[in-house]
Amino acid sequence: MKRISLLLLFFACFAFASDFEQSLIEQSSDMEQVYRLREAMLSAVNEKDSAKVIALTEMLEEKQSDNLLTIRLEELEVLYLHAKMYNALTEYLVKRYRNLPRKQPTGLDEPSPDGLSIFVKKRVEHRDTSKHFFQIFATQVKYSNISDAEKRKLELFVYLNDAYKSRENAKHVAWLARSYANDYPDDPDSPWIKENIADPLKRMDFYKYTYEKRAENKEDFIRYKLYTGGFGFNLYLFTGGIVHSFEDYYSKNNVEPFDFEFHAELYLQFGRFVPMFDIVDLGVPGFTTLAFGLGFVAFDSRYLKVRPYVEYGMTGMYAEVTQKYPQVNGRPTNGPDSWYETDYEFSDFDGMSVIAGVNVDFKFVTAYFFLSNEKLTSFSLVGKFGVTYADINNELAWGEGVSLFYGLGLGVYFW
């Protein structure tokens, strides 16, 4: 039994070795074929036999595998250019680039230096090495009998392989591709040249692209952002109102309220809902309200936003006693000791008010927020209109009533 297993092992090793040897033989014969094809290619180029060059290109490509590079792209390009096979080269390159796999194999074996590689090297050695080898052939191509469109397409595709090797190349290829696609829109390759070569390179100039794109996107973006959210600040410069039943609620002889010249509103917007805080003039002289409430964006557009709201406010006064003041509107105070002396500064916000109003914003300027592509700032003319019921009750003033009020001013909204 043992002997049989040993025998089997021996045969297995032999079989494996012969497979391995076989693959070596195949590889070396493959390599030999590649060298022969390359040699034939060089002869065909020197004989200017274009049909044979094309056939040999195909044969060399067939031999190409995941670990063997049979002919470098630059070698092919130099050979075709040398043989003045301009249109054949363009055709070959277009086909190649249109079918390029997304991943390029790396670490490929290349043939050792042979007649073909030496020929190619010599053909392009007398040049400014900072420049692309196409420069060597530029004059030859320029005076050839192919059309202007063909010349430009050829230059584009020969340069393409080096497009990302330097910024200069990138700019040059971007220009070649864009101008070709613009000048020859009837070429079936033009849309592809524009979208898949020129446009990605154009985006490399990222700052320019950013500004172009944000300008292009702006109106869409504003539409997209309507009813989303943000926060705003409004300052009301002109305020006032019509008062009903607020009369004689404090003694004008004894008390002088400070006029609040500051009427403002701060609000947040979440979707359509708007929590808000404001210092508002309800149109009742001498009184100011600090109010909190909730608004609702009923309508929003490029320029106009309408936002009805309800608020609960603390209404009161901040006043100076101008004359010793024993009582308020006939209401007795706590006694002579608690009289308000002249120059006493009084403040009390114990009054309450309920407000229903509407904000109307005219967004006359909407711009991106500084460098951001995702935020906007709007500058607006703002109006606020509403009705309020207020109940004021403190030691210097009391009364209750209804007023209609308005405020006009300027606003800024970040969204």
Place this chain on the structure above:
Amino acid sequence: MNKSWFRSTLAALYAITLSVYLAGCFTPYNTVRESFDYRAPLDSTAAVTIIYAREVPVLPENLELVATIGGVNDESCVSGYYPDEWTEGRLEKWARELGANVVYVQVAGSSSPCIERIAEFLVEKNGGKNEKN
């Protein structure tokens, strides 16, 4: 309780809201979206293909651009944004966040101190049926 109380309250509210807002605003990367049809993010295991323009100088066909992220990779550069190293993991993470499954990385040159580079985030058109790979 006096007048300055209102103003301080107001200023504080303003400052808080402003800082919350600014915190979300100045991200270190500048993303330019192709359109505002925001795509749903992909889940963290979704496959993302990264293609390098140096190897494939033509943007493969049948892809739709979602967004572009750009920058310069050297802090000595005066202008622009300074993204960190663009590792494959980072690019994949961005792609998934943007709902893209292909990234096309374009870098021009290698010797200049400021290397301009962009990463384009794309999705397969027709659900990837025409993918050539």
